[in-house]
Each structure stands twice: as structure tokens, then as C-alpha cells.
Amino acid sequence: MSGMSRRRITSKELAKLAGVSSATISRAFSPDSRIGSATRDRILAVAREHGYQPNAIARSLNNQRSRLVALVVNAIGNPCEAEEQQLLVHRLQARQLLPIILCCADHSDRLQLMRLASTYQVDHVVVFSDMVSMQDAVDIFHTTKPIIVSFEPLDNENVSSIRIDGSEAADEIIDKIVRDGKKRFAYLSGTNSSWIDKLRRKWFADALTKRGLAFETQAFGDYSYDSGFKEAVLLLHRDKVDAIICGNDVMAIGARDAARRVLGKNTPDDIAIVGQDGIAMAAWDCNDLTTLSLDHVAFIDAVVELIERHDAEIEGPHSITLTCTARWGSTA
Amino acid sequence: MSGMSRRRITSKELAKLAGVSSATISRAFSPDSRIGSATRDRILAVAREHGYQPNAIARSLNNQRSRLVALVVNAIGNPCEAEEQQLLVHRLQARQLLPIILCCADHSDRLQLMRLASTYQVDHVVVFSDMVSMQDAVDIFHTTKPIIVSFEPLDNENVSSIRIDGSEAADEIIDKIVRDGKKRFAYLSGTNSSWIDKLRRKWFADALTKRGLAFETQAFGDYSYDSGFKEAVLLLHRDKVDAIICGNDVMAIGARDAARRVLGKNTPDDIAIVGQDGIAMAAWDCNDLTTLSLDHVAFIDAVVELIERHDAEIEGPHSITLTCTARWGSTA
DNA sequence: ATGCATTGTGCACACGATTACACAAACGGT
DNA sequence: ACCGTTTGTGTAATCGTGTGCACAATGCAT
Structure with a gap:
């Protein structure tokens, strides 16, 4: 009872304390299991008294199910992912699944880290990061069938995936900006070589092509506010563009600040700025960003659905496609 | 080798494949252990070929050490904590420790969740949340000695704690605001009953008292942008205050937006607004908040130090105190 | 009263690794 | 040539649960 034990x-x-065998103890904690209700009640009482809880590590070893889920993410602080992470963690916990966070910001030991986690026999793997290749994930978690939130084209039996399509929303946004008279477009990437970035850029590039236009410049940041700020200064000053499509919302906010502060240009009259993700901060009054946004709830619903199919051991590859929508703000 | 196994x-x-006993396999993977180097090399080669990795669950059961760490947090998305979480996760991973996230936003099943995690025999527990009481944590993790980031006064042998002191920095900030001629102060709390909130408020209240002043009003939000915005409208319009000390940075940004947008008042001339936490976003050009900030790196260093002492099984309660500093922006 | 289905419990093994102990082989010194 | 030490490996127990199997006890129908 008290904290001295x-x-x-x-x-x-x-078992000794309750005068039964250890098998009966185990049964007392298994909801549907042949055991006399009087015995169960007595055992649970004694257990509570002595602070007994079955050891999940031992159970996992026996069961071959750990109820652990590995979440592979780029970063925790980054708002674009954090909202989804938060949602997913809640949904997992509601199912008595415990999330292990693998945060692979720096390239060096990502694989090492994933190998370590695979050692813990996680039941599921959710890869949010575009920094890890699908093939690596499959090789390392070869026993678990990872769920990959991917933009890579994948045709692998051993992976479930969530595909995201923003082409229509990108088209709507470009349409409005062009009708507003903007002519010189720049794309500000978050990374220089990830599938997710390439695909996002393609959505907007296609919309431009359709109207006989194209990106004049492509700049590269790192998804951070500072990089958005810095690159925007160059784009506006040196390249004289009047519309910047950013790889995420945070960079878009940085770009907007740069335009206003450094060059005295305002949105949407002087220039148009567009974000991507649709994070909560984008809707704050001080930002009011126009952005290509994804419904976070639907997104996490899809992840959970894949996990459940996986739990039910339904075979075959599974893929779910989600579409983005435009959020209209005052920056474009 | 390929993904079909x-x-x-x-x-x-x-062991059978390599023509040795399973004990020898184990030794091949233990760095300092009596084993012929030729045997080890051969085993590691065969292991790589067949994709063998020792099962961490089984090892944990035998070792009585899981190398799992429970992180009890309020939320993942919330920037005030996210930066620290990110840092800590990296530091843990560098030590081959895996973090399990317990996110206890809603009151209902926090204890349930902590009990579940304790079942996994976590080696360490770090409690960031002020929503869980020290006593509950000690009771549930009675075998682990939790590390609590707490503002509660605690004298428990079974807890290590990190205390945070912002009284000096609060004094500096109040000093400047008073010299700027502000007279009517309000405190905007993040919660209505947490120790952390009470203590933070006390730092500022003491500084006011020292100068013969006091808070005219206290409002209650929920640490969110929206609540900062909404409460600030009331404070400025109804109560006519000219200085608002906010419980965190995000509410301060909301309050600043409300002042500017709804009432047309600007910082720092018309009103002063102060945040707390010192998150990265506070320094963005569009915010440039004056805020009571804590050095995140020093903070996480302290947590890691406590974990290491705990690992080394040094007995006795441990407490580390950190002091805050003022970050000067254009809002006060 | 007999036969059969049902219920409740214990025994013993499995899960996959680590490790104390035992023992054979190799080695070095006199 | 002999003995003591070191080195390398196998055997078997252990960590804490879950569960198939066996078996006693109980209930029910004839």
C-alpha cells in the first residue's frame, strides 16, 4: 500500500498469498477465461492490496504481441507533424497501445535507431518521415509490415500506405492567384530531395503548366521559419517574383514576414504567399495564411484504420488516398 | 536477406545454423564477454545473413532492465513543451533508451495510462505534466523513482525533481514595464489550479508588491492562442488594463493579436504584453515577444543528469534548480 | 444411482534471451 | 613431465506470464 515496497x-x-496457483492468478486478469467468480474477486482484492500488476514484458514474450507501436517522425517540435502525432497518440492510447517515438532528425543513425526499435518486437510501425526510404523500413521491420505515410510510388506487398493528393486544391489556389494578376512564380522547397517535396511541387507546377505558366525559380529551405525568411528575401529582391508557393506553413510565415519587414511588400496585393499543411497556427489572426491543407482527423483516421486491418491480420497491401483542400486566408 | 522471411x-x-550453443550466440552480442574472436566473427556473419537481432523483450525480462523511459506530457503539439521533448528524445536515443510517450490531455484516464506504462517495467519516468500529482506518480511507479519536473514543494525520498525559479527575471520585466508608465496589470492564467501556474503568477505578483502595486484582475485561459485572444478582449475592453502577463507565449501572441485587431492598441506603447516559456516562435519577427524564458538546453541537461544518477543507483532525493532569464522583445 | 457435460483449478512447458557453474583444452613456467 | 592459470564453450536454471492438458468436482438428465 505505502511506498516502501x-x-x-x-x-x-x-499465488502463494492468495492460496492458489500462479496459473489462476493469470486467469483472474484475463477477462474471458474459465475461473470461478469468487476466486477472481478474492485474487483481485489481494492483488490490489499488494499492488500487483501483471508484467507486460513477460506477457509480451509469451504472447508474441508487445502492444508497442513505433512512430518514426522527423521531429517532435515541428508543428506540421505535431498535431497529427498528438491525435494519433491519443487514438493509440485509447486502444491500449503504447507509442515509442523514433525521432530521426539527423541522418547519421536513423537506421540504427529503427533497428533498435525493431528489437522490441513492436506490433506496428508508422513512418511519418520522408527521410527514411520505404525499402529500409521494410528490411528492418520485415516482420511487422510497416504503415508508411508516403508519397513514393510503392508497389510492395509488405507495406501499407497512405497517399495524399493535393492536385485539385493546388489548381484552385493557382487559379485565384493568376486571376489576381500575378505572373512570376517561385517554389520554396523544404528539402532538396524528398519525394514528398517533389510531389507537392508537381501539384502546383501542373496547375501552372495548364495555364501556360511555369515556376521561374526554385529555392531550397529546411522547413524552418528562418529559412523561409532568408530565402524569401532573395527571391523577392533578386528574382523579383510576385508569388511564392512554400513547402510548408512555417516557411510561408517566415516568407510573409520577410516581405513585409525587409521589402515593405504586403500580401496579397504586392505578392502572394501560399503555405502547405494547414496547421492551426496558419489560421491565427496574425497569420491568416492561404494554404493547401489536409484534414488531420481524416488523416489519422486512415492511419488507425490501417492499424486495425493489420491487427485483424487481413492480408494484402493496403492503400488509402486522401485529398487536400484549400484554406483561404489573406496572403493569396 | 530478402524480405520473404x-x-x-x-x-x-x-545456434544450430552456426554450430554452437545459444549461450555462445548471446556472448557474441555482449561486448565484453569471454568468447573466441573467431567464433564471434563467424556468428555475427551468420547473424547478419539471416537477419538475426537479439530479442529485447526477452532480454529485458531476464535483465530486469527494459531501457524504456516513460515521458508523461500534457500534449505533443503544444510548442512550449515540444522543443524540450524533442531535445530529450534525442538525448535518450543517444543513450540507447527508447521513450514511450504518455499524453494525458484529458483528465479521465491519466492514472489508467500511467498504470499501463508502469506495467512495461520502464527504467525511468519523467513527468512534465502539471496535471498529474506527485503522489500519484510515486504510487504508480513505486519501483522506478520518477523524475518530476515540478513546481510543487516536495520532500519525498522517492522522487527526483527539477525546480524552476523565475523570480529575478520577473522582477526585471515588471521593473521595465512600470518605468514605462503602465499601471493596471492583469494576469492571464493557463489553468485554474495547477502549481506551475500559481508559482509563475507569484513571481510577478511579488515583483508588483515590491513596488506597491498588485494585479487588478486575473483571467483564466487554457494555454491556447484562442483563449489568449478571447480573454484579452475582455481584459482590455472591460477592465481597461494596460499590461497583461500571460501564462505562456502562445496565449501572449493571441492577446497581442486581440489588442491590435479588436481594439486597435499596439505594444508596447498602448499596452504591455508578456509571455512565458521562451519558445522559438516568440523570437520570430512577427511576434518579437518579451517573455520570461528558460534555457531549454540547460533544462534537458538537468533531466539527463538526473536520469544518469538514477542509472548509477545513487541513493537519496535529488533536486536541481534552474533560473529563468528575460527575453526582451517589442511587446513590453 | 449412473452416465455425461460443464466448471474450476493445478501442473508443466513455452516464450527468447542471459549467466553462474562446470569442464575441456591450451598455455606457460619450473 | 607436471601443475596452475587462462580461455572458450556447453548445460541448465532463471526472468514472469499464458495456456494446453489432465483431473476432480459439480450439475443435470435419465
Whole structure:
């Protein structure tokens, strides 16, 4: 009861205390299992008294199911992912699944880290990061069938995936900007070589092509506010563009600040700025960003659905496609 | 080698393949352990070929050490915590420790969740949330000695804690605002009953008292942008205050937007607005907040130090105190 | 009263690794 | 040539649960 008992009590010890065998202890904690209700009540009472809880590590070893889920993410602080992470963690916890976070910001030991996690026999793997290749994930978690939130074209039996399509929304946004009279477009990438960035850029590039236009310049940032600010100064000053499509919302906010502060240009009259992600901050009054946004709830619903199919051991590759929508703000 | 092997290979099977006993397999993977180097090399080669990795669950059961760390946090998306979480996760991973995230936003099943995690025999527990009481944490993780980032006064042998002191910095900030001629102060709390909120408020209240002043009003939000915005409208319009000290940076940004947009008042001339936390966003050009900030790196250093002491099984309660500094922006 | 289905419990093994102990082989010194 | 030490490996127990199997006890129908 009080906090002086250092070591955790085991099922065998509790069995002795309750005058039964350790098998019966185990059954008392299994909801549907042949055991007399009187015995169960007595055991649960004794268990509570001595602070007994079945050891999940031992159970996992026996069960071949750990109820652990590995979440591979780029970063925790980054708002574009954080909202989804938060949602997913809640949904997992509601199912009594515990999330292990693998945060692979720096390139060096991503694979090492994933190997370490695979050692813990995680039941599911959700890869949010575009920094890890599908093939690596499949090789490392070859026993688990990862769920990959990917923009890579993939035709692998051993992967489930969520595809995201923003072409229509991008078309709507470009349409409005062109009708507003903007002519010189720049794309500000978040990374220089990820599939997700290439695909996002393609959505907008296609919309431009359709109207006989094209990106005049492509700049590269790192998804951060500072990089958005810095690159925007160059784009506006040196390249004289009047519309910047950014790889995410945070860079778009940086670009907007740069335009206003450094060059005295305002949105949407002087220049148009567009973000991507649709994070909550984009809708704040001080930002009011026009952005290509994804419904976070629908997105996480899809992830959870894949996890459940996986739990039910339904075979075959699974793929879910989601479409983005435009959020209209005052920056474009 | 290729991805067709569904099941994971065990040490006993690998032993047969390599013509040794399973004990020798284990030794091949223990860095300092009596084993012939030729044997080790051969085993590692065969292991690589068959994709063998020792099962961490089984090892944990035997070792009585899981190398899992429970992180109890309020939210993942919230920037005030996210930066620290990110840092800590990296530091843990560098030590081959895997973080399990417990996100207890809604009151209902926080204890349930912590009990579930304790079942996994986590080696360490770090409690960031002020939503869970120290006593609950100690009771549930009675075998682990939690590390609590707390503002509660605590004298418990079974807890290590990190205390945070912002009284000096609060004094500096109040000093400047008073010298700027502001007279009517309001405090905008993030919660209505947490220790952390009470203590933060006290730092500023003491500084006011020292100068013969006091808070005229106290409002309550929920640490969100929207609540900052909404409460600030009331404070400025109804109560006519000219200085608002906010419980965190995000609410301060909301308050600043409300002042500017709804009432046409600007900082720092018409009103002063102060945040707390010192998140990266506070320094963005569009915000440029004056805020009571904590050095994130020093903070996480302290957490890691406590974890290491705990690992080394140094006995006794441990407490580390950190002091905040003022970050000067254009809002006060 | 007998036969059969049902219920409740214990025994013993499996899960996959680590490790104390035992023992054979190799080695070095006199 | 002999003995003591070091080195390398196998055997078997252990960590804490879950569960198939066996078996006693109970209930029910004839």
C-alpha cells in the first residue's frame, strides 16, 4: 500500500498469498477465461492490496504481441507533424497501445535507431518521415509490415500506405492567384530531395503548366521559419517574383514576414504567399495564411484504420488516398 | 536477406545454423564477454545473413532492465513543451533508451495510462505534466523513482525533481514595464489550479508588491492562442488594463493579436504584453515577444543528469534548480 | 444411482534471451 | 613431465506470464 515496497511482486508470490496457483492468478486478469467468480474477486482484492500488476514484458514474450507501436517522425517540435502525432497518440492510447517515438532528425543513425526499435518486437510501425526510404523500413521491420505515410510510388506487398493528393486544391489556389494578376512564380522547397517535396511541387507546377505558366525559380529551405525568411528575401529582391508557393506553413510565415519587414511588400496585393499543411497556427489572426491543407482527423483516421486491418491480420497491401483542400486566408 | 522471411529467427535456431550453443550466440552480442574472436566473427556473419537481432523483450525480462523511459506530457503539439521533448528524445536515443510517450490531455484516464506504462517495467519516468500529482506518480511507479519536473514543494525520498525559479527575471520585466508608465496589470492564467501556474503568477505578483502595486484582475485561459485572444478582449475592453502577463507565449501572441485587431492598441506603447516559456516562435519577427524564458538546453541537461544518477543507483532525493532569464522583445 | 457435460483449478512447458557453474583444452613456467 | 592459470564453450536454471492438458468436482438428465 505505502511506498516502501521497492520490488514489484510477481504472480507466483501473489499465488502463494492468495492460496492458489500462479496459473489462476493469470486467469483472474484475463477477462474471458474459465475461473470461478469468487476466486477472481478474492485474487483481485489481494492483488490490489499488494499492488500487483501483471508484467507486460513477460506477457509480451509469451504472447508474441508487445502492444508497442513505433512512430518514426522527423521531429517532435515541428508543428506540421505535431498535431497529427498528438491525435494519433491519443487514438493509440485509447486502444491500449503504447507509442515509442523514433525521432530521426539527423541522418547519421536513423537506421540504427529503427533497428533498435525493431528489437522490441513492436506490433506496428508508422513512418511519418520522408527521410527514411520505404525499402529500409521494410528490411528492418520485415516482420511487422510497416504503415508508411508516403508519397513514393510503392508497389510492395509488405507495406501499407497512405497517399495524399493535393492536385485539385493546388489548381484552385493557382487559379485565384493568376486571376489576381500575378505572373512570376517561385517554389520554396523544404528539402532538396524528398519525394514528398517533389510531389507537392508537381501539384502546383501542373496547375501552372495548364495555364501556360511555369515556376521561374526554385529555392531550397529546411522547413524552418528562418529559412523561409532568408530565402524569401532573395527571391523577392533578386528574382523579383510576385508569388511564392512554400513547402510548408512555417516557411510561408517566415516568407510573409520577410516581405513585409525587409521589402515593405504586403500580401496579397504586392505578392502572394501560399503555405502547405494547414496547421492551426496558419489560421491565427496574425497569420491568416492561404494554404493547401489536409484534414488531420481524416488523416489519422486512415492511419488507425490501417492499424486495425493489420491487427485483424487481413492480408494484402493496403492503400488509402486522401485529398487536400484549400484554406483561404489573406496572403493569396 | 530478402524480405520473404516472415518470422523472426531465434537465438537457438541461429545456434544450430552456426554450430554452437545459444549461450555462445548471446556472448557474441555482449561486448565484453569471454568468447573466441573467431567464433564471434563467424556468428555475427551468420547473424547478419539471416537477419538475426537479439530479442529485447526477452532480454529485458531476464535483465530486469527494459531501457524504456516513460515521458508523461500534457500534449505533443503544444510548442512550449515540444522543443524540450524533442531535445530529450534525442538525448535518450543517444543513450540507447527508447521513450514511450504518455499524453494525458484529458483528465479521465491519466492514472489508467500511467498504470499501463508502469506495467512495461520502464527504467525511468519523467513527468512534465502539471496535471498529474506527485503522489500519484510515486504510487504508480513505486519501483522506478520518477523524475518530476515540478513546481510543487516536495520532500519525498522517492522522487527526483527539477525546480524552476523565475523570480529575478520577473522582477526585471515588471521593473521595465512600470518605468514605462503602465499601471493596471492583469494576469492571464493557463489553468485554474495547477502549481506551475500559481508559482509563475507569484513571481510577478511579488515583483508588483515590491513596488506597491498588485494585479487588478486575473483571467483564466487554457494555454491556447484562442483563449489568449478571447480573454484579452475582455481584459482590455472591460477592465481597461494596460499590461497583461500571460501564462505562456502562445496565449501572449493571441492577446497581442486581440489588442491590435479588436481594439486597435499596439505594444508596447498602448499596452504591455508578456509571455512565458521562451519558445522559438516568440523570437520570430512577427511576434518579437518579451517573455520570461528558460534555457531549454540547460533544462534537458538537468533531466539527463538526473536520469544518469538514477542509472548509477545513487541513493537519496535529488533536486536541481534552474533560473529563468528575460527575453526582451517589442511587446513590453 | 449412473452416465455425461460443464466448471474450476493445478501442473508443466513455452516464450527468447542471459549467466553462474562446470569442464575441456591450451598455455606457460619450473 | 607436471601443475596452475587462462580461455572458450556447453548445460541448465532463471526472468514472469499464458495456456494446453489432465483431473476432480459439480450439475443435470435419465
